[in-house]
Amino acid sequence: MAYQQPALLYAENALEPFISAKTLGFHYGKHHVAYITNYNNLVAGTPLDTMSLEEVIAHSAADPQKVGIFNNGAQAWNHSFYWNCLTPNGGGEPSGELGAKITEDFGSFDKFKEELKSAAATQFGSGWAWLVLDGTTLKVVKTANAQTPSTSGQKPILTIDVWEHAYYLDYQNRRPDYVATVIDNLLNWEFAAENFRAAQ
Numbered sequence: 025m026a027y028q029q030p031a032l033l034y035a036e037n038a039l040e041p042f043i044s045a046k047t048l049g050f051h052y053g054k055h056h057v058a059y060i061t062n063y064n065n066l067v068a069g070t071p072l073d074t075m076s077l078e079e080v081i082a083h084s085a086a087d088p089q090k091v092g093i094f095n096n097g098a099q100a101w102n103h104s105f106y107w108n109c110l111t112p113n114g115g116g117e118p119s120g121e122l123g124a125k126i127t128e129d130f131g132s133f134d135k136f137k138e139e140l141k142s143a144a145a146t147q148f149g150s151g152w153a154w155l156v157l158d159g160t161t162l163k164v165v166k167t168a169n170a171q172t173p174s175t176s177g178q179k180p181i182l183t184i185d186v187w188e189h190a191y192y193l194d195y196q197n198r199r200p201d202y203v204a205t206v207i208d209n210l211l212n213w214e215f216a217a218e219n220f221r222a223a224q
Contacts, residue, residue, distance in 0.1 A: 026064045027077050027097075029057060030104050038112045042209045047193045055189050056103040063096035077101055078174070085175040098170040102152060106185045111212035118213040122181075122220045129162040137207055139164045144184050144203040153203070155182040155216065157223040179223035182216040 032052060037045035067073045072080050072093065081097050084090035117123060117133050130136035136155075144153035147166040154165050156178040165173060173180050184206055191202035 025073055026068070027060055027100055029060050029100075030107070032107055034110075034112055039110060039210060042205050043110070043191075044194050047191070050193070051185075051189055052103075052107065056100070059096045059099040059103065063093065063100050066093045066096060081172065082175065095170040098172045098175075102170065102172055102183065103185070105180060106152075106183050108215045109182050109184070109212050110206070110210045111215070112210075114210040114212050115208045116213065118217060120217060122213070122217045125162055125220070136164070140184070140207060141200065141203050144186050145200045147186050150187040153184045153186060154178075154180055156180055157220065179219070181219045181223065182211065 032048075036048045036052070039048060063077075067080060072083065075083065077097055077100060081094065081101060084094040084097065087094070118126065123133070126133055126136050130139060140153055140155065143164050143166040147153060147168065149168065151166055151168040151171070154167065154173050156163055156165055156173045158165075158178045162181070163178070165178065167173065184203060186199060186203070191199060195202040
């Protein structure tokens with residue numbers, strides 16, 4: 025049961041000028057595709073082939089014999105999630121339940137923003153910065169490489185990809201500029217609110 029790459033909900037140039045069509049073409053069209061292809065090849069003909077991607081990630085997370093399956097499967101999932109965290113004309117502040125919960129748990133939206141920026145900028149090497157629901161509390165966490173919060177029992181609400189392939193063509197070594205631009209202009213708070221409602 026091969027995992028299929030979800031279609032983008034926007035055109036490859038729809039995030040310009042903040043993320044270029046060239047970056048999205050390489051990132052979605054090559055990097056993400058490679059993770060999915062590798063994952064499908066690794067699980068083909070094994071008992072894992074009948075499991076969902078989420079089940080395989082949970083099953084392989086702590087098994088050193090399945091590190092290749094985990095890395096490619098988790099990266100396939102992380103990227104599918106990340107594309108939905110971006111939207112043309114995004115950014116701003118969330119309203120409703122999620123907005124209130126962010127203010128409650130972080131003190132203010134601005135404090136949340138600073139914490140997310142810091143996590144994304146200080147993740148050493150490749151990885152991800154996340155807004156997660158941990159029990160009943162919203163937290164900002166960062167994960168290295170292919171790691172994903174679900175393997176720690178946390179529920180992902182929103183993420184920013186800080187692998188170099190996510191930003192280097194547009195921002196070179198200026199990761200903080202990329203992160204600030206995504207937060208201010210592209211974050212999809214409607215998608216985050218749906219995840220928050222489902223996670224409670």
